[in-house]
Amino acid sequence: MPCYCEICGREVEDSRDCRKIVVEGSVLIACPQCYNRLVTQGKARPYIEEKKKTPQPKPAATPPRPKAVREEYEVVEDYAKRVREARERLGWTQQVLAQKVKESENIIKRIEAGRLKPGIDLARRLEKVLGIKLLEPIVDESAPASGRGEDYITIGDLVKLNKEDKGGS
Template identity: 40%
Template sequence: MNCEMCGVSSDKLIKVKISGAILNVCPQCAKFGEPVEEKKLNKISENVTIKFPEKKINVVTYKKPFKKPVTTKKPVHRENVEELDVVEDYADLIKAKREEMNMTQDELAKKIFERKNVLSNIERGELLPDIATARKLEKVLNIKLLEKNE
């Protein structure tokens, strides 16, 4: 038979416990572990019983919440709707007022909840602000950007 640790063929192998494992090793490798008696192994294997705790499974019932029926909004026909346009020199007005208030583009963008790139494009005149953004700018900068369309 061969030693399970070094692989040397030997007629006399000894059962040794090394790092928690029981191995058949030659007398030279036996010094690395504790010798295990054959009777002790049988005694341990006879006395070991494995018990699994009984698991109680909790059944949870799920009730779907009551859904309100979906209603769609009917389009409202307004005859006297104000149509608004952004003034022509909006870019210069916004930039001048922002600089007058000693604000950076980042600060103003955060106040109106827009990205800095959007604000810089608006200030350069490359992007026309929508009505909602123009209203936010009017409120923060205290300027007039929207006018009635005639």
């Protein structure tokens, strides 16, 4: 069964050739070429699944737990304004906020300028420290049922679009 590289969009005939990598905290599926290139350049690391412990038998009297539903979130559009206003309301400098969320001051400056959208983990830390809401549940109204449709975009496509916007090739 084929799989698709989430970096370049290339179809890989044998899914066993697809590799999982971690890029900025996100696990992605990569073709062998993208995998080798990103790992050797230090821009990604191989994904290593943690081995699950064998569950201990439970007493028969214990009712089964309901399975947790995993919700997916995205960062709100006006994140930069919300972070800046909350920080100023608290009377903190960007340096103080950076220390509180354990990030560099440069990251905070880029977030407040709208040049860097925080990842889910950082957004959660900012929400907790600043007492604001930065994450909202993802509502996908037009998700295709399966396969690669015309609207399918890979990370590689986004990089190309970004380079075109900046006038690069």
